[in-house]
Amino acid sequence: MSFTTEARIAAEALEEYLRDSQAGAGATIRQPPMRELVESLGVGELLREGGLEGERFREFLERYLSATTRLHHPGFLAHQVAPPEPLGALGSLVDGFTNNAMAIYEMGPAAAAIEFAVVNWMLGKVGWVSPPLPPAHPEAGVHAAGVLVNGGSLANLTALLAARGRADPDAWRAGPRRDLVVLAPKGAHYSIARAAGILGLGEEALVAAPTDGDGRLVPDRLPSTLRDLRQAGRRVMAVVANACSTAVGLYDPLRKVGRFCRENGLWLHVDGAHGASALLSERLRARLDGVELADSLVWDAHKMLRAPTLCAAVLVRDGCDLDRAFHQEASYLLHAKDEPGFDFMSRTVECTKAGLGLRVLLSLAREGERGAARYVERQTDLATLVAAQLRLEPGWEVAVEPESNIVCFRLEGSDARVLEIRRRLLAAGRHYLSSTEFRGRRWLRLALMSPATTVDEIASLVAEIRGIAAEVP
Ligand SMILES: Cc1ncc(COP(=O)(O)O)c(C=O)c1O
Numbered sequence: 022m023s024f025t026t027e028a029r030i031a032a033e034a035l036e037e038y039l040r041d042s043q044a045g046a047g048a049t050i051r052q053p054p055m056r057e058l059v060e061s062l063g064v065g066e067l068l069r070e071g072g073l074e075g076e077r078f079r080e081f082l083e084r085y086l087s088a089t090t091r092l093h094h095p096g097f098l099a100h101q102v103a104p105p106e107p108l109g110a111l112g113s114l115v116d117g118f119t120n121n122a123m124a125i126y127e128m129g130p131a132a133a134a135i136e137f138a139v140v141n142w143m144l145g146k147v148g149w150v151s152p153p154l155p156p157a158h159p160e161a162g163v164h165a166a167g168v169l170v171n172g173g174s175l176a177n178l179t180a181l182l183a184a185r186g187r188a189d190p191d192a193w194r195a196g197p198r199r200d201l202v203v204l205a206p207k208g209a210h211y212s213i214a215r216a217a218g219i220l221g222l223g224e225e226a227l228v229a230a231p232t233d234g235d236g237r238l239v240p241d242r243l244p245s246t247l248r249d250l251r252q253a254g255r256r257v258m259a260v261v262a263n264a265c266s267t268a269v270g271l272y273d274p275l276r277k278v279g280r281f282c283r284e285n286g287l288w289l290h291v292d293g294a295h296g297a298s299a300l301l302s303e304r305l306r307a308r309l310d311g312v313e314l315a316d317s318l319v320w321d322a323h324k325m326l327r328a329p330t331l332c333a334a335v336l337v338r339d340g341c342d343l344d345r346a347f348h349q350e351a352s353y354l355l356h357a358k359d360e361p362g363f364d365f366m367s368r369t370v371e372c373t374k375a376g377l378g379l380r381v382l383l384s385l386a387r388e389g390e391r392g393a394a395r396y397v398e399r400q401t402d403l404a405t406l407v408a409a410q411l412r413l414e415p416g417w418e419v420a421v422e423p424e425s426n427i428v429c430f431r432l433e434g435s436d437a438r439v440l441e442i443r444r445r446l447l448a449a450g451r452h453y454l455s456s457t458e459f460r461g462r463r464w465l466r467l468a469l470m471s472p473a474t475t476v477d478e479i480a481s482l483v484a485e486i487r488g489i490a491a492e493v494p
């Protein structure tokens with residue numbers, strides 16, 4: 022069998038999958054027992070004996086696709102993972118096929134060049150000065166920089182590593198000082214706490230920043246928090262702000278927080294994993310007003326830029342902070358050389374690194390950045406409509422007025438009742454939503470990622486929940 026035959030089988034299967042999913046056919050989510058799946062997919066036999074060809078490959082794909090969670094389906098309302106742009110998904114295929122480990126330029130010039138240019142495009146959207154494309158050298162002055170890594174969690178870790186390098190330059194050699202703290206809203210993504218652990222600061226180094234009742238940073242209370250910490254002998258390594266928060270999608274007031282951080286010599290890290298894509302929209306970019314005052318920003322492309330997983334940008338205002346973050350010797354890879362390109366190796370945990378820029382580029386290349394902006398605007402506007410629709414239901418409560426494409430709501434009753442409603446909904450399979458804790462209670466949570474989701478689909482979700490709720494005391 023030639024590659025073309027296999028590729029055609031896969032392309033046909035995926036085309037049908039996409040069409041059916043977008044049209045709302047079949048279940049959004051179906052969770053057969055794992056043992057059953059391993060058996061029906063013939064995993065053991067394939068590992069032992071191989072032989073996956075032609076019709077068998079087609080049948081295998083059919084079975085595989087029937088047990089996937091359908092992100093392109095109008096009923097996919099659960100998590101912040103994009104139904105990828107098909108052209109972007111082909112980027113994953115091309116990258117996987119060529120396998121250019123492009124962290125050093127000589128191992129993937131096209132992939133590295135695209136990543137450099139994509140990062141520069143993102144830096145421009147933030148309002149930072151991007152460096153010229155190599156082999157030109159940057160002129161004197163501060164230049165921003167970035168790198169694409171495998172997801173927002175790794176991106177947050179990388180950004181906080183750069184912050185640690187600024188606050189405690191000797192940490193790489195001697196381990197971190199004991200007095201460092203990271204000031205972050207309680208609702209920051211858990212990867213921030215993990216980063217504190219991984220960086221050797223310890224979980225106790227994560228201090229809750231002052232927030233209002235909705236979990237939004239309150240800049241006016243930052244001075245007293247900083248004073249208290251300093252009096253207690255602690256040194257703030259970084260302040261973290263959400264843009265937007267994972268649970269309910271609210272943006273922190275970046276300009277005020279940014280000014281405070283600049284005035285006090287504090288590193289501001291903005292976690293824009295989900296919400297930074299609003300920078301593409303003239304109408305919505307005000308949500309991130311002041312983001313240029315940050316020292317670092319994380320921006321996931323596999324969320325609102327519709328790139329296939331995983332792909333997140335770590336962006337820093339002063340590129341030197343990122344270049345100094347990893348003080349590593351790898352003489353066989355890192356040595357002074359005259360080169361026409363750029364080695365990303367010194368900016369990332371990874372050694373063998375995928376060509377993630379291609380995925381971002383191809384995800385945008387059909388409709389350009391205006392198309393991406395339209396997607397962000399559509400999903401955000403839909404969230405506003407959905408919140409209004411949910412508020413019409415007697416006894417239903419919407420957590421906050423949405424600022425992104427995330428909507429949280431709950432029905433009357435205990436957290437256990439809310440979770441039971443979700444369990445029954447998922448078992449039915451058409452609508453897949455998530456849940457979150459917020460203000461001490463459990464909420465149902467919609468992340469409106471699929472372009473196929475409409476107001477009518479939400480009406481059918483509401484009707485289904487109404488029916489389930491009538492049976493759940
Ligand atoms: C604000 C925020 N930061 C970081 C992450 C983690 O990103 P990833 O899942 O790409 O590791 C998420 C994921 O939902 C998020 O919402």
